[in-house]
Amino acid sequence: MKKRILTGDRPTGKLHLGHFVGSLANRVKLQDEYEQFVMIADVQALTDNFENPQKVRDNINEVALDYLSVGIDPKKTTIFIQSMIPQIAELTIFYMNLVTVARLQRNPTVKDEMKQKGMEENVPLGFLAYPVSQAADITCVNADLVPVGEDQLPMIEQTREIVRRFNTLYGNVLHEPKGLVGSSPRLVGTDGNNKMSKSLNNAIFLSDSADEVEKKVMSMYTDPTRLKATDPGHVEGNPVFVYLDAFGTDKDKDQITSLKERYRTGQVGDVEVKKYLVQILNNFLDPIRKRRSEYEKNPELVEKILKEGTEKARAEAQQTLAKIKKAMKIDYFS
Ligand code: TRP
Secondary structure (H helix, E strand, O other): OOOEEEEEEOOOOOOEHHHHHHHHHHHHHHOOOOEEEEEEOHHHHHOOOOOOHHHHHHHHHHHHHHHHHHOOOOOOEEEEEHHHOHHHHHHHHHHHHHOOHHHHHHOHHHHHHHHHOOOOOOOOHHHHOHHHHHHHHHHOOOOOEEEOOHHHHHHHHHHHHHHHHHHHHHOOOOOOOEEEOOOOOOOOOOOOOOOOOHHHOOOOEOOOOHHHHHHHHHOOOOOOOOOOOOOOOOOOOOHHHHHHHHHOOHHHHHHHHHHHHHHHOOOOOHHHHHHHHHHHHHHHHHHHHHHHHHHHOOHHHHHHHHHHHHHHHHHHHHHHHHHHHHHOOOOOOO
């Protein structure tokens, strides 16, 4: 039997290059080897967007299109919508007994987000508890592996603790899942910030047009210590070169190496490097755009994929829940 993957994203915006290198690439790669479930986490998205349900609703389709366009194949991967699986909500309630409030308050990702959103004083219970719900997401199909961006590793750790506690108390039912981060676990933003993020306004989206990519790249942050093309420049940590390394193919390697050399020795201007990057990124994005436009022309197909995926995930979650309830001695009348 194949091992399982469960992973997902909050539908709060379009996915970007950071998502690609952090987790989407792994999902595309691993869908043959694993039985993969990918969730559009609308319930989790609502924990900090409950006042804006339309935003979450609109982004369900965006994220589904992003998945399909990068090559997550609905024949191999089950794509589903979180809120349509009531077993996850049920499981969240059971797991709440296994976690302390203090532990959730110490979760580094939750802590960062609370600070960012100014929630420290008035954190909604649903938001504080979302790692518990995420543990339910991961274990509702008893997943073994969770490909995610680096910022999500504390969530996997929290899930592992819940799983260990469950298994100790009620018997060995759940797998202890492992996190898996991509080749560039955290991609820098176009402004040089250490994280690409929609809210920081420094992202290149998978759905950006060739013109948008060009505009964003030509205004990218590079090496602030370099004033003219003849100054020796820094390559390490320079977003332009980080992207070249992340998105250049094998046949671009020699050209990238030579550009780096010329940059270090002050023999190339930023504009030439950026123009080359525009080309590399558009080569990378073109097949993604093509697949996207095919699915965009066929919204009934996208809906069918989500509906069938959701039904399949629900059937799996039902089976897992039956085992869990039996272990917890709440399997009445069966
Ligand atoms: N917390 C994840 C994010 O913000 C989304 C998510 C929800 C998730 N449930 C999950 C990721 C389960 C992995 C597994 O990106």
